[in-house]
Amino acid sequence: DTGVSQDPRHKITKRGQNVTFRCDPISEHNRLYWYRQTLGQGPEFLTYFQNEAQLEKSRLLSDRFSAERPKGSFSTLEIQRTEQGDSAMYLCASSLERGQISEKLFFGSGTQLSVL
Amino acid sequence: QKEVEQDPGPLSVPEGAIVSLNCTYSNSAFQYFMWYRQYSRKGPELLMYTYSSGNKEDGRFTAQVDKSSKYISLFIRDSQPSDSATYLCATPRSGYSTLTFGKGTMLLVSP
Numbered sequence: 001d002t003g004v005s006q007d008p009r010h011k012i013t014k015r016g017q018n019v020t021f022r023c024d025p026i027s028e029h030n031r032l033y034w035y036r037q038t039l040g041q042g043p044e045f046l047t048y049f050q051n052e053a054q055l056e057k058s059r060l061l062s063d064r065f066s067a068e069r070p071k072g073s074f075s076t077l078e079i080q081r082t083e084q085g086d087s088a089m090y091l092c093a094s095s096l097e098r099g100q101i102s103e104k105l106f107f108g109s110g111t112q113l114s115v116l
Numbered sequence: 117q118k119e120v121e122q123d124p125g126p127l128s129v130p131e132g133a134i135v136s137l138n139c140t141y142s143n144s145a146f147q148y149f150m151w152y153r154q155y156s157r158k159g160p161e162l163l164m165y166t167y168s169s170g171n172k173e174d175g176r177f178t179a180q181v182d183k184s185s186k187y188i189s190l191f192i193r194d195s196q197p198s199d200s201a202t203y204l205c206a207t208p209r210s211g212y213s214t215l216t217f218g219k220g221t222m223l224l225v226s227p
Binding site: 004033040041042043044045048056091093104105106107108109110112 | 120122124150152157158159160161162165204206209214215216217218219220
């Protein structure tokens with residue numbers, strides 16, 4: 001399978017705990033994105049990387065959230081001191097872009113986070 | 117005003133029907149428009165991609181852009197139960213390099 005891979009698929013945690021998600025993009029893709037999706041809503045942009053550089057962060061990304069892409073390949077998204085409002089599907093996407101506009105994103109199946 | 121607005125549905129149709137899904141957008145500078153399909157508990161997948169105005173056809177799917185009214189549409193001919201999914205319209209976010217999505221319209225095609 002050469003698509004975008006996310007791990008774990010599901011995560012249940014207690015409020016206040018830290019969680020970390022991993023994303024493995026399509027191998028030749030230079031851009032990697034994190035989106036969050038809640039029930040009945042479209043995906044909302046969180047942050048994106050071009051290679052290892054984090055180029056944009058949404059206002060949705062509070063200081064409890066941190067994302068890394070250390071070698072320009074896989075990425076991790078960590079949420080510290082989780083809150084019930086963090087419960088959502090966390091989607092990773094990747095793309096191969098040479099210009100400025102991001103157009104064709106390929107998504108993984110997401111990590112469903114439930115904070116109890 | 118949100119950059120992309122979409123009726124959440126659900127939209128229920130019988131198999132074989134022609135389906136029309138629609139979005140409106142706010143920024144007249146937008147030039148790229150995409151339709152993504154999302155099955156339950158899966159990530160979105162790119163279905164159609166259009167640039168500027170006009171129609172684009174791919175099999176049973178036709179994407180249409182009307183820039184004068186800032187309206188984008190997706191038509192599905194001969195709809196199948198396997199088309200049951202949520203359809204998301206998307207466009208590049210104003211001043212940014214990433215996509216903004218509508219809320220999605222849930223489509224249910226009954227056999």
